[in-house]
Each structure stands twice: as C-alpha cells, then as structure tokens.
Amino acid sequence: MTSATPKPPRAAGPAPGTPPPIPPHADASVEIVRRLLRRAERGTLATRLAEADGWPYSSLVMIAVNHDLSPILLLSDLAEHTRNLIADPRASLLIDGTAGAEDPLSAPRVTLLGRIARIDDRAAAARYVAHHPASALHAGFADFHYYRLGIERAHLVAGFGRIRWLEAAALLPPVPEALVRDERKLIDALNQDVDLVRRLATAAGAKATTGWKVAGVDRDGLDLRRSDRSLRLEFGGPVETIDDAVAALEPILRPDAR
Incomplete structure (x- = not known):
C-alpha cells in the first residue's frame, strides 16, 4: 500500500508522442479496442425509438472511460436517446478512430454492444467532468444524470479484412x-x-x-x-x-x- 504520494520523474528530454508498440504477447484486437476506448471522448450512440416502432436512432454523445473500460455518459432526461433507453436499455456505441486517416475505411473503429443504466457514482462523475470540463455547467442540473454502458460484446473493424467480434470477458481488463x-x-x-x-x-x-x-x-x-x-x-x-x-x-x- 502506498504511504505517500510518489515524487514525479525528474526532467530530461521529451519522448516522441507515439504510443509504445503493442506487446508481442498481447491479443492485438483486444489492445486495439482498449486503446481506441481509452483515447475516445465522443461516440455515436444507437438506440431504438421508444415511440416509433423501434426504429434505429443515432446521436452524438460525449463519453469518459472508466477504469473498467466502461463508457460513462452524461444524459439529459429530455433527450430522445434517454427516453429510448428507459424503454429499452440495449444500445450500441460506435467509437471512431479514423480521424486524420488518408483512407478512413482502413483505420480502426469499434462498435460496443451492451445495456446502459443510470448510475450514482461520484468517482465516475468526477472522472467525466475532469475529461469534459465544460460539462460542469450542467452536470448539476436536476434533469441531467450519469449513465454507464455495460459492455457485453464489441465488433472491431481494424481495416480491410481485419474484423473480429470480442466478448466482454476477453476485452475488459482487471481493475487495479x-x-x-x-x-x-x-x-x-x-x-x-x-x-x-x-x-x-x-x-x-x-x-x-x-x-x-x-x-x-x-x-x-x-x-x-x-x-x-x-x-x-x-x-x-x-x-x-x-x-x-x-x-x-x-x-x-x-x-x-x-
């Protein structure tokens, strides 16, 4: 157990801004999805319209990713997608990692499938606001609440021919x-x-x-x-x-x- 806050590293020259290579022993698909999620700050949420015979409905949402890799969302009770989730918590969330790619279809993206539930978690709320400071303006409004997507499956498209389904058990990391x-x-x-x-x-x-x-x-x-x-x-x-x-x-x- 840590008894005191450790001292930060001493200064020297900066390292390149590129992430380290995926460890050779790691499952490449799992690592790609984890890195996509850890870097994500927004996604496309797909729900079923509660009042229109279940037609698909997609919307832009801002997210923060918790330690267990689950996306945290701050949603308004007045939003269409929130009403949809109350009627049917099943949803998918597209995380797009293609920004800046010369050929977006060759770049990675992942669709997460799971159920979204409202949470009362102060640590998750603080994590969300830290990643989206502007949200502090409305996070305390009575009609805004935090939600968590419990990942059940993930569909990774990492480029042409690099497509894989992943179950949550293989994808979700242990929480330190x-x-x-x-x-x-x-x-x-x-x-x-x-x-x-x-x-x-x-x-x-x-x-x-x-x-x-x-x-x-x-x-x-x-x-x-x-x-x-x-x-x-x-x-x-x-x-x-x-x-x-x-x-x-x-x-x-x-x-x-x-």
Missing part, C-alpha cells in the same frame, strides 16, 4: 484497486508541477504545451486535457499502483534511460 483509490492523489501531485505537465504534453505530441492538466490515470496510460483538446500517453505496460505509474513515466520523459 490501489490505483483507483489513489488516482486523485497522483493527479493532484502531477498538476502541481507545471513544468512536468508541460513535458508530459510535449511527450504526448502537443505543439503548444501551456494550459494542460492531467485529467486521469488508468492502468494503461495518462490523459491530458486543455480546454477542448485531449491527449494521451500510453504506458509501456499495465500498472497497478501510483508508484507503478510514476515508474512508467520515466522512460517516457527520459527516453535516454530506456
């Missing part, structure tokens, strides 16, 4: 309870070091490195946020504690030490 417990402590410690956050932003590929904040840390990486932009740094492997996370930042911030 110690990291979840101490995540806020680490985030606060990192954000107190403005120079460190600038170097993290540089390592993540940011051109302008001012104004960034660490928004979240999970077993696979670290999220940075600045106004309406987000960046992510992938760790070289999964971490279990905040000490592990700090150690994982060393080769990112000090590539010469690899």
Whole structure:
C-alpha cells in the first residue's frame, strides 16, 4: 500500500508522442479496442425509438472511460436517446478512430454492444467532468444524470479484412484497486508541477504545451486535457499502483534511460 504520494520523474528530454508498440504477447484486437476506448471522448450512440416502432436512432454523445473500460455518459432526461433507453436499455456505441486517416475505411473503429443504466457514482462523475470540463455547467442540473454502458460484446473493424467480434470477458481488463483509490492523489501531485505537465504534453505530441492538466490515470496510460483538446500517453505496460505509474513515466520523459 502506498504511504505517500510518489515524487514525479525528474526532467530530461521529451519522448516522441507515439504510443509504445503493442506487446508481442498481447491479443492485438483486444489492445486495439482498449486503446481506441481509452483515447475516445465522443461516440455515436444507437438506440431504438421508444415511440416509433423501434426504429434505429443515432446521436452524438460525449463519453469518459472508466477504469473498467466502461463508457460513462452524461444524459439529459429530455433527450430522445434517454427516453429510448428507459424503454429499452440495449444500445450500441460506435467509437471512431479514423480521424486524420488518408483512407478512413482502413483505420480502426469499434462498435460496443451492451445495456446502459443510470448510475450514482461520484468517482465516475468526477472522472467525466475532469475529461469534459465544460460539462460542469450542467452536470448539476436536476434533469441531467450519469449513465454507464455495460459492455457485453464489441465488433472491431481494424481495416480491410481485419474484423473480429470480442466478448466482454476477453476485452475488459482487471481493475487495479490501489490505483483507483489513489488516482486523485497522483493527479493532484502531477498538476502541481507545471513544468512536468508541460513535458508530459510535449511527450504526448502537443505543439503548444501551456494550459494542460492531467485529467486521469488508468492502468494503461495518462490523459491530458486543455480546454477542448485531449491527449494521451500510453504506458509501456499495465500498472497497478501510483508508484507503478510514476515508474512508467520515466522512460517516457527520459527516453535516454530506456
């Protein structure tokens, strides 16, 4: 158990803003989906119209991804998709990873299938607001509530001929309870070091490195946020504690030490 907040890594030259390669022992499809989800901040939600004979209905939603990989949504009671979910909680969520690709059809995207339920989870709510600061303006409204998509299956299209169905049991990662417990402590410690956050932003590929904040840390990486932009740094492997996370930042911030 961690007794004190670990010290952030010392400064050195920035690392490239590219994620580490997928470990050779890992299931490539699983890792692709996990990385797509961890980097996602929005998706296309598909529900069945409650008052129109079940016709398909799709809508844009903003999401934050929890430690267990489940998408968290903040929905209004007045929204069409919310009324649809009350009548039938089954839904799908398309996460599109094709932005910037010369040929979008050759780039990865994944459709998540599952059931969406309303939650009362302060940690999930805080995680959502940290990733979407503008949502704080209406998160406290009486007609807005948090929801969670419980993933049951995923359909990955990673390019031509690279198509696979994945069951939740194979896709969802173990939750590092110690990291979840101490995540806020680490985030606060990192954000107190403005120079460190600038170097993290540089390592993540940011051109302008001012104004960034660490928004979240999970077993696979670290999220940075600045106004309406987000960046992510992938760790070289999964971490279990905040000490592990700090150690994982060393080769990112000090590539010469690899």
